[in-house]
Amino acid sequence: MAKRALVALTVLIALSSCGAKEEKAEPVKVKTVSGVEVKPVESIEFIRKATFSGTVIPKQEIFTSPKVVGYLIEEKAEAGQKVKKGEILAVIDSSDIRPDVERAKAALKEIEAAQKELDRALEEVEANKKAAEANYSFAERTYRRFKALLEGEAISKQKFDEVKTKYEAAKAQLEAVKAKEKQILEKKRELRAKREQVIASLKKAKAYLSYTYIKSPVDGIVLQKLVDKGNLVSPQTPIYKIGSLPFRVRAYIDNVYADKIKVGSEVIVKVKGESYRGKVVEVDQSADPISHKFKVKVETEKPLTAIPGTYAVVEFPSVKVETLAVPKRAIYRVGALEFVFVIENGVAHLRPVKTGESLGDVVVILSGLHKGEKIAVSNVNNLVDGAKVEG
Numbered sequence: 001m002a003k004r005a006l007v008a009l010t011v012l013i014a015l016s017s018c019g020a021k022e023e024k025a026e027p028v029k030v031k032t033v034s035g036v037e038v039k040p041v042e043s044i045e046f047i048r049k050a051t052f053s054g055t056v057i058p059k060q061e062i063f064t065s066p067k068v069v070g071y072l073i074e075e076k077a078e079a080g081q082k083v084k085k086g087e088i089l090a091v092i093d094s095s096d097i098r099p100d101v102e103r104a105k106a107a108l109k110e111i112e113a114a115q116k117e118l119d120r121a122l123e124e125v126e127a128n129k130k131a132a133e134a135n136y137s138f139a140e141r142t143y144r145r146f147k148a149l150l151e152g153e154a155i156s157k158q159k160f161d162e163v164k165t166k167y168e169a170a171k172a173q174l175e176a177v178k179a180k181e182k183q184i185l186e187k188k189r190e191l192r193a194k195r196e197q198v199i200a201s202l203k204k205a206k207a208y209l210s211y212t213y214i215k216s217p218v219d220g221i222v223l224q225k226l227v228d229k230g231n232l233v234s235p236q237t238p239i240y241k242i243g244s245l246p247f248r249v250r251a252y253i254d255n256v257y258a259d260k261i262k263v264g265s266e267v268i269v270k271v272k273g274e275s276y277r278g279k280v281v282e283v284d285q286s287a288d289p290i291s292h293k294f295k296v297k298v299e300t301e302k303p304l305t306a307i308p309g310t311y312a313v314v315e316f317p318s319v320k321v322e323t324l325a326v327p328k329r330a331i332y333r334v335g336a337l338e339f340v341f342v343i344e345n346g347v348a349h350l351r352p353v354k355t356g357e358s359l360g361d362v363v364v365i366l367s368g369l370h371k372g373e374k375i376a377v378s379n380v381n382n383l384v385d386g387a388k389v390e391g
Helices: 002-020 097-153 157-210
Strands: 038-040 043-058 060-065 070-075 087-092 211-214 219-226 240-242 248-254 266-271 273-284 293-300 311-327 333-334 338-342 347-352 355-358 362-366 374-376
Touching: 097 157, 097 362, 266 293
Parallel strands: none
Antiparallel strands: 038 374, 043 248, 043 311, 060 240, 070 087, 087 211, 219 240, 248 293, 266 273, 266 311, 273 293, 311 362, 333 338, 338 347, 338 374, 355 362
């Protein structure tokens, strides 16, 4: 380290003197380091049991909101409570909506009563119609027969007029009954149309009334209660956060296991001292650029009993991994930073790297190097950036 400080001081003095005098600066001597062993970066392959920390999470997180505006007058669920799909969680004041339901129900009853009256009237008219049709039919036949007799001068004109009068009266009676029937049928059609309108209004009012009951959309657990009783709520107001079943485990896996862990991979999940067999159901297709880890989600065969947020361990029984690795002695550290010296054309170049786990005498390289690049694996503490290297 003292040698590096001396070189840096020399460069500083040379630079500062350039501005003061127009004298020719002496060239800085490039350091040459002997006895440096150089090796290419290689990949290694190993099979191991991989264990990662995880967290119990719900399958989905769902926010429940009302569909109407009103005051929250009753809360039936608290955070941590298990709920069933359709279970009522909270109630909103329905005093402005319930009268619409009652009015629609009353109107519907009136229409149904009027329909029954019309049905009875129609039955009576249809009975009268049958009698009128029979009377008209008989009167018509008699009229035609007497008309023929009159033309043959077999009866008197007076007798014929009597028959004609009865015929015309029977015809008029039948037409009156038919008109009454038509009138009743028209009223029934009007009532049916009105009934459909009232039913539609009743359905709408009942729907609005049902919206005053906040229900759980899934089987799950109440993760959070977001609004207290007495507050004015609207469709933009989330009241509860629900976690749906089944619960899963989320874990973040080292990037070296990419392409090794896939959907369907079998795992062991350990939560609060209990083990569960499970499978990977979701794998992220990109890793975090800072931690170099990717997210997976695991679902267990037997339902997890722990609540969301509980610590878990995800264990992959055997994973075959291929990754870049370098000898531990090749790593040059400055504080918390890690570097290696890459050798190109006999010159050392300082390059930052990100390391992973240690495997015996080597350490996994997560980023910063490529396979085949040559690095210094000995005497690295004597190297500086730009130094010439001799074996």
